[in-house]
Amino acid sequence: MVVFGDYESAEDQYNKALEKGKSIRAYNNLGILYHYYLDNPKKAEKCYKEAIKLDPYYRHSHYNLGNFYRVVLKNSEAAEQYYIKAVEIDEDYGRAYNGLGILYMTENKNIEKSLFCFKKALESDPNRLEFILNISEYYRLYESESDRALFYYEHALLLYPGNSVLIDKYLSYLKENDSEKFDTESIRFSSLKNIRPKTDLDIEEVVFLMGEPVIDQMHSSKQRIIDYYNIR
Numbered sequence: 001m002v003v004f005g006d007y008e009s010a011e012d013q014y015n016k017a018l019e020k021g022k023s024i025r026a027y028n029n030l031g032i033l034y035h036y037y038l039d040n041p042k043k044a045e046k047c048y049k050e051a052i053k054l055d056p057y058y059r060h061s062h063y064n065l066g067n068f069y070r071v072v073l074k075n076s077e078a079a080e081q082y083y084i085k086a087v088e089i090d091e092d093y094g095r096a097y098n099g100l101g102i103l104y105m106t107e108n109k110n111i112e113k114s115l116f117c118f119k120k121a122l123e124s125d126p127n128r129l130e131f132i133l134n135i136s137e138y139y140r141l142y143e144s145e146s147d148r149a150l151f152y153y154e155h156a157l158l159l160y161p162g163n164s165v166l167i168d169k170y171l172s173y174l175k176e177n178d179s180e181k182f183d184t185e186s187i188r189f190s191s192l193k194n195i196r197p198k199t200d201l202d203i204e205e206v207v208f209l210m211g212e213p214v215i216d217q218m219h220s221s222k223q224r225i226i227d228y229y230n231i232r
Helices: 007-020 024-037 041-054 059-072 076-089 094-106 111-124 129-142 146-159 164-177 179-189 203-210 222-231
Strands: none
Touching (some): 007 024, 024 041, 024 059, 041 059, 059 076, 076 094, 094 111, 094 129, 111 129, 129 146, 129 164, 146 164
């Protein structure tokens, strides 16, 4: 699903897992498949809820439902409910805080709460790009302390020097606030491309999908990944 984009095979494997017995992770990951890849919102919602029915404290499905209601169904109240449940289950669950921060910043317009959530997300993982970007955007859009936004952009660039999305946001910020620095930085970044090919596996995404740590490096061959899961 994530690495090779073979959605039919992924759906088949998850359903085979469920034929062998009810599985929280299989329901959760099948929900992700229907939610993000196969555009089947009814099945996605059902799968997430089946996972929660099996384990009401499975934080990942609460978080996924939060995303589902916020992005797909535009139901801010339901999204908030599931995000909050996820962080009640795990007070260090950065992704859920991040989603809650986005919800408060964009839909509920509760700016003070959004900053609190973005800070909590960043505390959980200070080097995660999406967390750094969101707090950067917050300071850029809602606070007069523009130096804080610049601090976080530059911090992110130390960690992800070739990330094209980050570079675009950084240059956009400079264009608005420092035209001289924008000119010099535009030249510096003009020849850079994203340092990681799109075909590489996002290890964080696998951790998120499985709900547990996985081996350090899995982005080599398709067979190696298949062998890894077969051994498990």
